[in-house]
Amino acid sequence: MKRVLSLAALIVAMMCAPLAASERGPVTNLPMPRFVSLKASEGNVRRGPSLSHRIDWVFKHRNMPLQVVAEHGHWRRVVDRDGAGGWVHYTLLSGTRFGLVEEDMTPVYKTADTNSMVVAHAELGAVTRLGKCDDYWCRITASGAKGWVPREKLWGLMPGETRE
Template identity: 80%
Template structure:
């Protein structure tokens, strides 16, 4: 009996370890997982070199709902990176928990169902921002300019590996 329990425990650890690794680090301010995805709430957001107004603005994000990955926290500031790995410090009031993804491949088909054999309802261009709905390990429900459909999740940037959205 002990041997069966030991094997079951080992199998459980191996299956759960990738998910545990995702949530192992927590932000010191929010206690939320790091890294995690958010979106730009405003139509413009200053990206600073450090976590305060006295730090220089390196550039400005100019796309509302753009997905960003939070990689660090300090007070009211969040260190974010975009799809290209460019990043800096953004005030938390410019960020939203609403989830969006960035289309990674030009003319990506958007399917009526979570099945590549279903009808194509649209084609999405690279760089388009899609509102994320339900996601499993293979497909995400998205909304693009009012059109709803399903995309293979590997065509999107804005999800943690193994992340499931209900």
């Protein structure tokens, strides 16, 4: 009977314990994976984490959101919206957050409400600066327009991530 109570107490303790923190990067101690953006207008994407590794391609869109999935010294392994990835030197990356619009002609609303006025339409693949985000909406800025879009229409946020 005592063994059953101990097992029950262990199960209750595990259920009440806070969720474990996400994995941390070995170099920066920042959450992994996480989103960043391309600081430069061009960034070489290498096969491995050093200058001696071959350049597989070049990212050519400043502020493009990228997901960091690994770290090694001054290098970050990143993937883009399509899952293509490689190693980029950390100096080419910024913590400023941007998102990509996932659906063509996405309405941008004046307030976080589909009944509010539409102030613009965002094209598929448009890069938008991310502002405040809750579970359903994100405030964005793109090409001078500011407004709100449903967060499901954006790539560049971790599931459950909110921003103030």
